[in-house]
Amino acid sequence: MKKSNLYNWPEPYKAAFVFTIDVDVFTPLAWRTNQQYKNNYAEYEQRMFGITQGIPRIIQLLKEKQIPATFFVPSLVAEKHPGLLPEIIKNGFEIGLHGHCHEDFTQLSDKQTEEIIEKGISIFSEQVGNIALGFRAPYFKMRKNLIANLIKHKIAYDSSLMRFDHPYSIEDFVEIPVDWTFDDALYWLFAGNPSDTLPPVNPIQALENWKANTLSLIKTSSLINFTIHPWVSGRSYNLEKVATLIDFVKDQKTLWLTSTMQLARFHKNSANFENFKQGMNE
Numbered sequence: 693m694k695k696s697n698l699y700n701w702p703e704p705y706k707a708a709f710v711f712t713i714d715v716d717v718f719t720p721l722a723w724r725t726n727q728q729y730k731n732n733y734a735e736y737e738q739r740m741f742g743i744t745q746g747i748p749r750i751i752q753l754l755k756e757k758q759i760p761a762t763f764f765v766p767s768l769v770a771e772k773h774p775g776l777l778p779e780i781i782k783n784g785f786e787i788g789l790h791g792h793c794h795e796d797f798t799q800l801s802d803k804q805t806e807e808i809i810e811k812g813i814s815i816f817s818e819q820v821g822n823i824a825l826g827f828r829a830p831y832f833k834m835r836k837n838l839i840a841n842l843i844k845h846k847i848a849y850d851s852s853l854m855r856f857d858h859p860y861s862i863e864d865f866v867e868i869p870v871d872w873t874f875d876d877a878l879y880w881l882f883a884g885n886p887s888d889t890l891p892p893v894n895p896i897q898a899l900e901n902w903k904a905n906t907l908s909l910i911k912t913s914s915l916i917n918f919t920i921h922p923w924v925s926g927r928s929y930n931l932e933k934v935a936t937l938i939d940f941v942k943d944q945k946t947l948w949l950t951s952t953m954q955l956a957r958f959h960k961n962s963a964n965f966e967n968f969k970q971g972m973n974e
């Protein structure tokens with residue numbers, strides 16, 4: 693592995709940007725309360741804002757700005773809202789799995805992990821047919837066996853890890869890495885719980901951070917993996933800043949605005965695949 697080499701992007705690009713949406717809505721609350729989520733009805737309602745207003749606004753914004761995006765959806769959300777996945781695809785966007793009920797996979801056995809992946813694939817394929825899917829681990833957390841499971845079930849890539857700040861290979865499997873500083877939850881997630889961001893970061897400050905970090909990552913030939921949650925960024929004052937960030941990244945002519953699936957395919961078919969490869973036990 694040549695760790696000092698820069699990642700090679702397709703000409704004329706020097707770095708890449710992907711826009712991803714984690715459609716968690718009520719599922720982290722359901723996981724945390726062992727499905728007794730309606731006992732916390734206020735938080736449930738706040739999270740469901742992502743379905744009623746967040747997603748429609750985000751889809752409208754992405755279409756206006758004409759940029760690709762991937763929606764990572766827990767299969768329980770798809771099950772309860774069977775129109776959601778077809779609607780995302782109809783609008784030209786990609787989908788990926790995000791657990792069933794936003795599980796913390798570090799707390800699950802190998803068997804439970806496999807059951808959840810199989811259940812997710814089965815729900816997705818009933819609703820949208822057998823299409824290529826990516827995966828994102830809820831909370832960006834997993835045990836190593838999860839990757840083996842994704843490979844076994846022919847998932848095209850994972851997007852949850854951070855060993856590099858550009859795509860890399862875990863044996864023959866593609867990783868599209870994430871970055872906490874580009875996750876809206878760090879800035880704006882607040883539902884009155886002890887772990888929430890208090891006070892939420894001023895949206896203007898969040899935008900300035902993202903712009904500055906984007907410019908740094910272009911200099912190092914890296915990937916900007918921007919991640920939002922519809923119940924968080926769907927609020928007008930936040931989404932307005934997300935829209936400004938999209939305009940800013942579109943103005944960076946050396947930045948490749950692509951999708952996670954396109955990026956996974958590019959990585960797999962480029963010299964980067966071998967140059968940035970690690971074994972499962974390294």
Ligand SMILES: [Zn+2]
Pocket residue numbers: 714715716790794830831
């Ligand atoms: Zn999530």
